Amino acid sequence: MSDLERRKAKARSDGYAARARAHAAGFGAARQAAGHALRVLAGAPAARVVAGYLPIRTEIDPRPGMLALHGLGYTVCVPVIEAPAHPLLFRVWKPEVALVPGPFKVLIPAEGDWIEPDALLVPLIAFDDEGHRLGYGGGFYDRTLHALRAHRVVRAYGFAYEGQHVPEVPRGLTDAPLDAVVTETGARLPAAR
Numbered sequence: 001m002s003d004l005e006r007r008k009a010k011a012r013s014d015g016y017a018a019r020a021r022a023h024a025a026g027f028g029a030a031r032q033a034a035g036h037a038l039r040v041l042a043g044a045p046a047a048r049v050v051a052g053y054l055p056i057r058t059e060i061d062p063r064p065g066m067l068a069l070h071g072l073g074y075t076v077c078v079p080v081i082e083a084p085a086h087p088l089l090f091r092v093w094k095p096e097v098a099l100v101p102g103p104f105k106v107l108i109p110a111e112g113d114w115i116e117p118d119a120l121l122v123p124l125i126a127f128d129d130e131g132h133r134l135g136y137g138g139g140f141y142d143r144t145l146h147a148l149r150a151h152r153v154v155r156a157y158g159f160a161y162e163g164q165h166v167p168e169v170p171r172g173l174t175d176a177p178l179d180a181v182v183t184e185t186g187a188r189l190p191a192a193r
């Protein structure tokens, strides 16, 4: 294990504990964060297809935001793992769509069109002021953002509890930065990178 991997592993276990505390205390946070996400997306030009996610463990629940976006006429989609070390695919999500368990027990739509999002709400374990994030360690969102951003502007907004903020996320060369992080207290724009 490299020094970076060791530091990420430590930050992951600390981050898990902080997220669990925020989740346990976070009554109403998902709704407040949803409101901030709608404002951020309304200010982002040309975002019509927005990726949310179906939460696992103690991730903040983006479904109130996804429901509101659907009601406003956005096309909402969620990630699906195609294979390890591959970018994520995205399938259209609607409030009534049937869900089935996919890899890592994450729910995925049983059917629906495959689509490319132009903005994403991204789950995470920890984030810092420069918009760097730590995920579960699969590199899925990093690969996905690199691939999507190779041919056009695609915005990525971390979606998290305020309690997941850390001074500095251990960072590697392949980590894809976020355009902002939305929490229950508002949208944090990254400080100059």
Ligand SMILES: Nc1nc2c(c(=O)[nH]1)N(C=O)[C@@H](CNc1ccc(C(=O)N[C@@H](CCC(=O)O)C(=O)O)cc1)CN2
Residues within 6 Å of the ligand: 053, 054, 055, 056, 059, 079, 080, 081, 088, 104, 106, 123, 124, 135, 136, 137, 138, 140, 141
């Ligand atoms: N809600 C949600 N959906 C998502 C993601 C996510 O982070 N959150 N993903 C974002 O990528 C993808 C799923 N990726 C995942 C990758 C790893 C693990 C996981 O449980 N990893 C184990 C370690 C496994 C190992 O080391 O082999 C762990 O954390 O204990 C879960 C989801 C797509 N959908």
Ligand SMILES: Nc1ncnc2c1ncn2[C@@H]1O[C@H](COP(=O)(O)OP(=O)(O)OP(=O)(O)O)[C@@H](O)[C@H]1O
Residues within 6 Å of the ligand: 008, 133, 134, 135, 136, 137, 138, 139, 140, 141, 142, 143, 146, 172, 174, 175
């Ligand atoms: N664009 C990429 N191309 C090739 N490898 C990549 C890319 N992005 C990440 N990786 C590799 O994936 C592995 C996991 O990366 P990392 O620890 O940053 O995952 P993570 O950001 O925590 O996970 P996720 O993005 O799935 O939430 C690392 O070995 C990293 O080098």
